[in-house]
Amino acid sequence: MxxxxxxxxxxxxxxxxxxxxxxxxxxxxxxxxxxxxxxxxxxxxxxxxxxxxxxxxxxxxxxxxxxxxxxxxxxTNETRKSLLIEQRDLLEQEIKERQKTINYLSYKINNYDSHTLKYENEKLAYENNKEEK
Amino acid sequence: MxxxxxxxxxxxxxxxxxxxxxxxxxxxxxxxxxxxxxxxxxxxxxxxxxxxxxxxxxxxxxxxxxxxxxxxxxxTNETRKSLLIEQRDLLEQEIKERQKTINYLSYKINNYDSHTLKYENEKLAYENNKEEK
DNA sequence: TCTTGCTATGGAGTTAACTCCATAGTTTAA
DNA sequence: TTAAACTATGGAGTTAACTCCATAGCAAGA
Known part of the structure; x- marks a missing residue:
């Protein structure tokens, strides 16, 4: 080609x-x-x-x-395989980061009406990543 | 501050x-x-x-x-809330893309020993995202 | 055969998102 | 009160990842 x-x-x-x-x-x-x-x-x-x-x-x-x-x-082929696995692990790590951000946004959305925006709360919501209502 | x-x-x-x-x-x-x-x-x-x-x-x-x-x-506050939801949807779309890539890598890893690398297979593995062994 | 179109190469230009710099005013510790 | 450290601004420089350009060789249809 x-x-x-x-x-x-x-x-x-x-x-x-x-x-x-x-x-x-x-x-x-x-x-x-x-x-x-x-x-x-x-x-x-x-x-x-x-x-x-x-x-x-x-x-x-x-x-x-x-x-x-x-x-x-x-x-060896074994090494190549493990390189692929490493590659995948990297991506999985990335996804986890993004998931954390999504959870944080969900927290903001769910609590939009019910709380005043305080930085400490925001930070905790992001770091703990609980979906508390 | x-x-x-x-x-x-x-x-x-x-x-x-x-x-x-x-x-x-x-x-x-x-x-x-x-x-x-x-x-x-x-x-x-x-x-x-x-x-x-x-x-x-x-x-x-x-x-x-x-x-x-x-x-x-x-x-309005309602609009702001829906902007946050939009933001979250965007990220979720992104994650789906990455998940697809992870699945594709998993396919490659799982089939590493058992198949010869053919482009059509690779492409299908990525697009269908089945984890066939 | 001639013209239009594709390909090659080396190098210059572009865009996003900073990062650094020169100059000048402000604050602080000795 | 003076030197060292911090801040401000406008503008220049940097890096990654392309993208474009000029020049020149090949190719395919009219």
Whole structure:
């Protein structure tokens, strides 16, 4: 598949694809006789993986760290698997933070009429994350 | 409370506090006789609220939109409450996206040994979000 | 064959969200 | 009362993650 096809398949600009390759997020893509990129199935999988994780808010920096480790040779399948698990744990941590914020907003909503806004209460509501009414 | 106290309380740089005020994220803070900022309890609540939502990944742009509406005069308590609910819904949508990514990673982890990486499978795993083994 | 359209590269430009700087007034501890 | 520390303002600088541009080689249809 050429860059145009990939760009359309993933709804990513060609510039972004070239940029990701340039900074080492994507592996060096093979070129055909006239120097044009030819994306393999594996390349496609990487594009997909990176897009999903980017959309989930992972920074390019941590993704580069991940792919470098993942692609490194002195590295067993067990290690690769544990890298995926680490990646997932990171996201789970993030979700917990957001859930905390949602609970805090729920507290504010539920108590909207019944209490005066005091900073100490707000702070406690956020930190304890009780859904007291 | 002066800017130094707020800065320490929320672990935010003074520059950030001044910046938030300048762009209208925080209301205009009252000044004392020599022009120094004096943060009221209400101001403090705004700092807290904005920090929590920023940490949850909300952009400054949408926060400004929110605070402008929220502070607007022609605006009932009911409207304010529904703005909070909207805010919460936005975050919940975000969490769902991330949960999808976590499920996708789980799929990859669970099937790490047992399947060859095919793009169509990956894509389906992400979109359907089944945890098939 | 000619023109229009796609691709490549290196480098410059952009946007969000700060962060830093220069200059100047204010407060405080010695 | 003077030096060190803090505050204010306007504006410049920074970082991440693209996005755009100029130039030049290839390609495909009329």
């Amino acid at each position: 050429n860059i145009n096809a990939i760009s359309k398949e993933f709804n990513l600009s060609k510039d972004t694809l070239r940029y990701w390759e340039r900074i080492g997020l994507l592996p060096k893509i093979k070129r055909n006789s006239s120097g044009y990129r030819e994306y393999s199935e594996t390349d496609k999988n990487w594009v997909f993986y990176i897009q999903v994780l980017r959309n989930a808010g992972m920074t390019i920096e941590s993704l580069i760290e991940f792919v470098d480790l993942y692609r490194s040779d002195n590295n | 002066n800017i130094n106290a707020i800065s320490k309380e929320f672990n935010l740089s003074k520059d950030t506090l001044r910046y938030w005020e300048r762009i209208g994220l925080l209301p205009k803070i009252k000044r004392n006789s020599s022009g120094y900022r004096e943060y009221s309890e209400t101001d403090k609540n705004w700092v807290f609220y904005i920090q929590v939502l920023r940490n949850a990944g909300m952009t400054i742009e949408s926060l400004i939109e929110f605070v402008d509406l929220y502070r607007s005069d022609n605006n």
